[in-house]
Amino acid sequence: MTNDTTREQTDGFHLLIDALKLNGIENIYALPGIPITDLTRKAQAEGMRVISFRHEQHAGNAAAAAGFLTGKPGICLTVSAPGFLNGLTALANATTNCFPMILISGSSEREIVDLQQGDYEEMDQLAIAKPLCKAAFRVLHAEDIGVGIARAIRSAVSGRPGGVYLDLPAKLFAQSMDAEAGKQSLIKVVDAAPRQLPAPDSVQRALDLLKGAKRPLIVLGKGAAYARADSEIRALIEKTGIPYLPMSMAKGLLPDTHAQSASATRSYVLAEADVVMLVGARLNWLLSHGKGKTWGGDNAKTRQFIQIDISPTEMDSNVPIAAPLVGDIGSCVSALVAGLGSNWAKPPSDWTQAIGERKDKNLSKMAETLAANPPVMNFHSALNVVRNAIKARPDAILVNEGANTLDFARSIVDMYEPRKRLDVGTWGIMGIGMGFAVAAAVETGKPVIAVEGDSAFGFSGMEVETICRYNLPVCVIVFNNNGIYKGTDKNMSPQGGDVAPTVFVKGARYEMMMQAFGGVGVVANNPAELEKALDEAVKSGKPTLINAIIDETAGTESGRITSLNPQSAAKKK
Ligand code: ADP
Ligand code: TPW
Numbered sequence: 351m352t353n354d355t356t357r358e359q360t361d362g363f364h365l366l367i368d369a370l371k372l373n374g375i376e377n378i379y380a381l382p383g384i385p386i387t388d389l390t391r392k393a394q395a396e397g398m399r400v401i402s403f404r405h406e407q408h409a410g411n412a413a414a415a416a417g418f419l420t421g422k423p424g425i426c427l428t429v430s431a432p433g434f435l436n437g438l439t440a441l442a443n444a445t446t447n448c449f450p451m452i453l454i455s456g457s458s459e460r461e462i463v464d465l466q467q468g469d470y471e472e473m474d475q476l477a478i479a480k481p482l483c484k485a486a487f488r489v490l491h492a493e494d495i496g497v498g499i500a501r502a503i504r505s506a507v508s509g510r511p512g513g514v515y516l517d518l519p520a521k522l523f524a525q526s527m528d529a530e531a532g533k534q535s536l537i538k539v540v541d542a543a544p545r546q547l548p549a550p551d552s553v554q555r556a557l558d559l560l561k562g563a564k565r566p567l568i569v570l571g572k573g574a575a576y577a578r579a580d581s582e583i584r585a586l587i588e589k590t591g592i593p594y595l596p597m598s599m600a601k602g603l604l605p606d607t608h609a610q611s612a613s614a615t616r617s618y619v620l621a622e623a624d625v626v627m628l629v630g631a632r633l634n635w636l637l638s639h640g641k642g643k644t645w646g647g648d649n650a651k652t653r654q655f656i657q658i659d660i661s662p663t664e665m666d667s668n669v670p671i672a673a674p675l676v677g678d679i680g681s682c683v684s685a686l687v688a689g690l691g692s693n694w695a696k697p698p699s700d701w702t703q704a705i706g707e708r709k710d711k712n713l714s715k716m717a718e719t720l721a722a723n724p725p726v727m728n729f730h731s732a733l734n735v736v737r738n739a740i741k742a743r744p745d746a747i748l749v750n751e752g753a754n755t756l757d758f759a760r761s762i763v764d765m766y767e768p769r770k771r772l773d774v775g776t777w778g779i780m781g782i783g784m785g786f787a788v789a790a791a792v793e794t795g796k797p798v799i800a801v802e803g804d805s806a807f808g809f810s811g812m813e814v815e816t817i818c819r820y821n822l823p824v825c826v827i828v829f830n831n832n833g834i835y836k837g838t839d840k841n842m843s844p845q846g847g848d849v850a851p852t853v854f855v856k857g858a859r860y861e862m863m864m865q866a867f868g869g870v871g872v873v874a875n876n877p878a879e880l881e882k883a884l885d886e887a888v889k890s891g892k893p894t895l896i897n898a899i900i901d902e903t904a905g906t907e908s909g910r911i912t913s914l915n916p917q918s919a920a921k922k923k
């Protein structure tokens with residue numbers, strides 16, 4: 351007999367925790383319960399930070415935002431079936447937005463699940479997760495945990511980032527094995543997101559196209575923000591002298607006040623540009639699929655696109671891409687900058703001047719609107735306060751969701767630093783607010799300002815307790831216009847009865863939700879009150895909710911995407 355039983359043992363719990371820590375992952379966004387309660391306790395005991403939520407969707411959204419902000423996969427941990435399903439929306443949304451995260455869910459006994467014998471929270475989670483994420487894995491043996499975590503990390507961050515599902519049956523956690531063998535089984539992932547250099551001929555093709563352009567434009571997307579190639583991108587923009595447009599989460603990659611930003615004359619440049627270079631931005635609905643009226647109708651026939659993306663199959667997804675540049679943005683942009691040469695000619699001045707003139711005109715119009723102080727606060731007068739707050743604290747992170755609240759904030763609130771704006775992203779999804787805010791505070795320690803439509807806020811409102819519990823420097827501003835889009839809809843039934851489907855309780859006291867958990871709750875009826883409350887919140891770092899009373903007639907249906915409503919689309923035809 352050997353004396354194996356006296357040798358030190360480890361178990362599934364500790365192997366998982368050790369594997370995450372070995373790969374530099376320090377935070378877990380979770381909601382405890384069978385079979386992962388002990389995992390959350392043991393992770394905390396082993397020095398990991400476990401942020402415990404009130405609903406898994408928000409833990410998942412937090413993990414996704416952590417992924418975007420750090421470039422490492424954010425971890426969301428849930429219980430089986432219902433907890434897993436609650437986390438799934440966030441996993442799918444992360445994948446859609448190319449944010450790296452790993453949803454780890456405990457699951458029931460395989461033998462019972464597969465025979466459908468009715469286990470506690472029985473569900474074939476792996477099969478359900480698969481079509482909704484980039485990759486899905488299950489680990490059955492403790493000695494495979496290291497490989498499982500390594501595969502999950504690589505899948506989440508390499509190539510086009512996205513969401514990964516990791517299924518861990520309850521039995522796995524208690525499995526024990528020799529501690530030394532366990533240690534040897536763990537993998538420290540080397541170069542998880544390897545650089546991908548573009549082919550030299552594709553770089554030349556892109557440069558040739560750019561050189562011949564009379565009205566060039568660069569569009570920066572959130573992939574460019576995620577790529578952390580900030581100085582390379584700045585060099586490309588400034589050395590070429592080409593005007594650029596940031597998509598919403600690329601705002602701040604260069605300060606929105608940059609002379610070459612064409613944001614203030616977006617529709618003009620999209621309609622008129624002859625060569626457009628997309629950098630980490632897809633030609634999806636947010637860019638009107640690269641065709642149609644937005645792109646100048648007939649101009650679309652002669653326009654040519656250059657697209658930089660890590661995903662080769664993104665090319666030609668909507669319109670032909672004349673010069674695809676496949677690789678990571680850092681490498682592609684560096685190669686372009688290196689190829690510009692010393693005699694690069696800036697774009698024709700009639701183009702940049704035309705943009706400049708329109709921009710000046712629109713910016714002074716905007717300044718006038720922002721300066722107005724109507725008797726009832728509207729989106730503009732309230733957002734002017736947020737605009738000034740971000741100008742004073744450019745390192746603060748802005749979280750933003752809603753319809754009008756989103757659209758107006760996107761155009762009014764300038765961003766000055768990269769990766770400081772988190773919003774509804776590719777799906778225009780409501781409910782990311784508090785999850786994103788928690789992760790932004792936890793991952794960066796910076797002040798977080800969450801600008802929320804009152805409807806949008808409702809999706810994750812209970813997480814204000816989480817914000818208070820961890821005493822996070824988050825200031826939530828609820829833009830309270832008594833409803834979805836606005837608060838003035840009428841019930842069209844001849845009998846009357848219920849309020850319209852888009853209308854909420856009038857004069858709701860959202861600030862009391864924060865007070866209920868020991869945070870600061872304030873009502874702001876005008877810009878001065880809003881400014882004071884926001885200033886105090888940012889200075890003190892105390893969890894704060896400002897109930898900003900907005901003119902309930904001010905919004906429009908669906909904000910700026912009204913045209914996507916079937917009724918208005920039918921009218922257009
Ligand atoms: P936006 O919504 O801001 O327009 P999208 O989410 O549509 O941005 O596009 C992001 C794109 O960036 C995706 O096609 C993704 O493949 C790409 N991407 C993400 N990270 C990188 C990277 N490091 N290098 C190159 N492309 C990247
Ligand atoms: C998961 C549909 C888009 S915008 C919105 C809803 C419900 C709320 C708009 O009202 P809010 O903003 O937030 O008060 P404002 O300023 O215009 O009044 N469910 C999900 N996602 C989406 N996008 C919807 C529903 C929607």
Ligand code: MG
Pocket residue numbers: 803804805829830831832833834835836
């Ligand atoms: Mg509203």
